[in-house]
Amino acid sequence: MGLFQFLILSLSLLPFSLFEPLLATSTPLLDDALSLLSFKExxxxxxxxxxxSWKWNQSSSDHHCSWYGVTCHPLSQRVISLNLTVDSSAALxxxxxxxxxxxxxxxxxxxPHHNFSGEIPTPISKLLLLEVLExxxxxxxxxxxxHVTxxxxxxxxxxxxxxxxxxxxARLIGSGKLTEIDLSNNQLSxxxxxxxxxxxxxxxxxxxNNFLTEPIPTEISKCWNLKTLLLDGNILEGKIPAQIGxxxxxxxxxxxxxxxxxxxxxxxxxxxxxxxxxLTNLVDEDSSLDSARGEFNAFVGAIPFELLLLPTLEILWAPRANLAGRLPSTWTESCSLRVVNLGQNYITGVLPEGIKMCKNMTFLxxxxxxxxxxxxxxxxVPCMLYFNISRNQISGFLPRFGNHGSCDTSIVSSNVNNQDILKAYLGLGLDRNDWxxxxxxxxxxxxxxxxxFVGDELLATSNDHNFSYRLLLSNNKFxxxxxxxxxxxxxxxxxxxxNLNANKISGEISHAFPVDCLRLTDFEAAYNQFGGxxxxxxIxxxxxxxxxxxxxxxxSGPLPHELVNVKSLKWVLLGRNNMxxxxxxxxxxxxxxxxxxxxxxxxxxFIPPSLTKASGLETVLLDHNKLYGKIPSSFSTLVSLTQLDVSFNNLSGNIPHLQRINGCDAFKGNKYLQSCPDPHSASPANLPVPLDVHKWRSRKKIKTLIIAAVTCASVVLCLLAVIILFFAFGRKKLTRLSSLRRKVVVTFADSxxxxxxxxxxRATGNFSIQNLIGTGGFxxxxxAELVPGFLVAVKRLSIGRFQGVQQFEAEIRTLGRIRHKNLVTLIGYYVxxxxxxxxYNYLSGGNLESFIHERSTKNVNWGVIHKIAIDIAQALAYLHYSCVPRILWEVDTEPEEKEKLLELLRLASICTVESLSVRPSMKQVNSSKPLRFAFKFFCLFKFVIKLFEAEISKTNRKIPNSTEFSLQHTKSLTVSRP
Structure with a gap:
């Protein structure tokens, strides 16, 4: 072969050598395209x-690289990124x-943020080059x-x-090159x-926001580069390990x-x-739940001074954390604190002068x-978006706070640019407050x-965010x-x-009223000494x-006629004056x-009939005046009216039918008013047909004689009974009766x-509508807040109702001997x-029944159910085994299930002891009981679900998820427990 022929042959083979890599890679490219199309299916x-745009194109081997969300390597054309980040409205x-x-x-x-469901497929473990999984x-x-490890x-x-x-x-935390792990808001246990x-x-x-248990591991200190550690919303117990330091x-x-x-x-x-x-948080990130998970951290002692004085600390959030002790007095100019929430604790001492060094504080x-x-x-104070020192014992004159220098009203400092720190601020609810x-x-x-005064920078912030200003000065001695x-x-x-309520402020109301504040929304100055x-x-x-x-x-004087022109008014409260x-x-x-x-x-x-044009009217209090004429019949059209009091006036005529008001107390003291009808009396349509006049008169005489005889006999018997009681009980009872005349409250507990x-x-505002928290059949x-920090709930019953008396006696007999943190406590009573x-003791979170009825139209948060279940178990265990005499609560279940429930309550009675030294560990419980705790936990959830169904059925509502699904779901939560 000549040289020329050899060159020609070599050149002819050259294209095949050039395209050989492409042919070798054509199959992986095809696999990538087919895999994406399978994903689309x-x-x-x-x-x-x-x-x-994800469509097959035979004319191009790399056409999939132009599909939405797909990124290919610039040389190999292999898919290296699948990123389908979209708005929630376009979720797949x-x-x-x-x-x-x-x-x-x-x-x-x-x-992220789509509606994909099911499990993560196992073959995904073949993605050995994966760097980001979102x-x-x-x-x-x-x-x-x-296999993610x-x-x-x-x-x-x-x-x-x-x-x-x-x-x-097990080996996920600390595996490989992981820099960020986010497993929050799941149901991990x-x-x-x-x-x-x-x-x-x-x-x-x-x-x-999972269901993680047991103490925080001390091994967390191995992660020595850790910048963010979020463990909130779980069931972790024990102490904060010192190794976190x-x-x-x-x-x-x-x-x-x-x-x-x-x-x-x-x-x-x-x-x-x-x-x-x-450390604690009473604000829920989901505003619709409103702190539904609850806060169960209860620390001992004070926050270490060294921690409070950290020069980098900007947010300290620990409301209702059971903290005591004092605040340090040695804050320096290096103080970086911007947000401090230590409300509802037991901190004593004085508010230190040194706190003025924290010049960037916007929330206290x-x-x-x-x-x-x-x-x-x-x-x-003028620089603070939120300043609350209420319900303490701070005294002296209120200083005139000036604006001492410029205000930095930003929630986050300029040197903080960490997304997780920003998220922490938002999680505390600081971004939702428009006041x-x-x-x-x-x-x-x-x-x-x-x-x-309010600082100029704060005013600028207000203009940018449409803030309103609320100044609360009530219940002092101004x-x-x-x-x-x-x-x-x-x-x-x-x-x-x-709000200036409950002070001793005086002067002419015409001079005191802030008529120049055109954006005034609320003016509260009740129980002062204003006159004129x-x-x-x-106005x-x-x-x-x-x-x-x-x-x-x-x-004094008449009502201002201009009042009726302020059409935005919803609450007009002018009672107890001389108008x-x-x-x-x-x-x-x-x-x-x-x-x-x-x-x-x-x-x-007269009572103006036009008053009823306010279709949303709920409360009308006109008692103890000199009104006359008739009660407008149009009151019967007000479906929202729940409280009406026109007693002790000079009203006359008929009492209109009111849709949501029963009883006669609201009408007494009007001597010209028709007698209040007995709600149990027969209606006119059901009255018997009248008898012959002569027969009716003869029967009337007989009835009169019978009534007179019965009355005389009753009087004699009553006199005998009084004499017997006097000699039987002596002066001790008379002393008690005299104490009742002096309006003495009988107490059961320390108060x-x-x-x-x-x-x-006085604390209830004479049982005013402002302090009303509920109404019932009795x-x-x-x-009522008797002293700062001591809240009680006062149920007021009328002696005129026989059922109310029975209810009163029953609650004294039963609740008077119950003392448990998850059960309402009867502190005292008055007759x-x-x-x-x-x-009773006041429970700010409401009761279980109201919680169920409010949540029954929404998804039930299993973290909430878990903590409710524990509280119910503690309460029932107390009633069954600790209360003397025992109070047995009947459970409408099969005998076998009842035995399991009682066994659960026995377990609860030993597992819910507050003392850590007495309460057994989970391993001890498992070793001492043949039945796995997971099954008992499942029984507890089943019991609570039955309770939820029973309560929700009262209002014909349904749990959003079916019970069977809920039970299976709950079982999956608990089977993995040790």
């Missing part, structure tokens, strides 16, 4: 056709196809596959907000395990909504970069503690009120007159509200005014009116000396000539 919902639905595992060069698989915000179920290149794993159950894979190897790469660990890079720590106890370790102060510390809540002393003069609130109420302040222009900047806000005529007050221009409360003052004249006939112009209280004045004239009849009446219940009072 598993999608059952695509409302916006975002996968419309279906299952995750196992064909994704054929994308063997895939680095990123991100399909499946958050879907409906994936089952266990988290253990095999992804040696995986850096980010986000499976949050799904329905995963079972334990966290078991303990938190940290791998045996060092997890030096992990920087963010988020396990919030070894996490020198830690910025955010949230352990709220668990069952943690013991002291807060001072070693946390070694986390020199700590910015956010959340120290309410419901035991603080005394005076307020620091240079406290930056600037300064609350000084329920203290012991004296003297005249100063002018109140005196003197209100300064003119008390809040000079009141028109700079979206709205302005002021109210009639000449020009018609206050078009935003909704609440006007001037009860319990010394106002005269007539009720304006134009009061019907107040069509938004909900509550009208003009009681205990000297008003005359403050303020628990007497007069204080109860009476109404009111909230008078016309009323009876039952006084």
């Amino acid at each position: 598993s999608v059952t919902a695509d409302p916006f056709n975002i996968l419309a 639905g279906g299952t995750l196809s196992a064909s994704v595992a054929n994308l063997t060069q895939l680095r990123v698989l991100s399909i 499946l958050q915000g879907n409906n994936f179920t089952g266990y988290i596959p253990t 095999r992804f040696r290149s995986l850096r980010l794993l986000n499976l949050s907000s799904n329905l995963f159950t079972g334990p966290i894979p 078991g303990r938190v395990e940290v791998g045996s190897k060092s997890c030096e790469f992990l920087t963010h660990l988020k396990l919030s 070894k996490l020198s890079e830690l910025r955010v720590l949230d352990v709220s909504r668990n069952s943690l106890t013991e002291k807060i370790p001072k070693e946390l102060a070694n986390c020199l970069k700590l910015c956010v510390l959340v 809540d120290l309410s419901s503690n035991k603080l005394k002393g005076y307020l620091p003069l240079q406290l930056q 600037i609130i300064h609350d000084f109420s329920w203290n012991r302040f004296v003297g005249a009120l100063p002018l109140f 005196n003197g007159s209100l300064p003119i222009g008390m809040v000079p900047q009141c028109n700079s806000f979206k709205g302005f509200s002021i 005529s109210f009639s000449g007050l020009a 018609s221009h206050l078009v935003m005014l909704q609440r006007l409360d001037l009860r319990g003052n010394a106002l 005269t004249g007539e009720i304006p006939s134009q009061i019907g112009h107040l069509t938004s009116l909900v509550v009208l209280d003009l009681s205990q004045n000297a008003l005359t004239g 403050p000396s303020e628990l007497n009849y007069d204080n109860v009446v 009476g109404s219940t009111y909230k 008078g000539e016309a009323e009876m009072l039952l006084i």
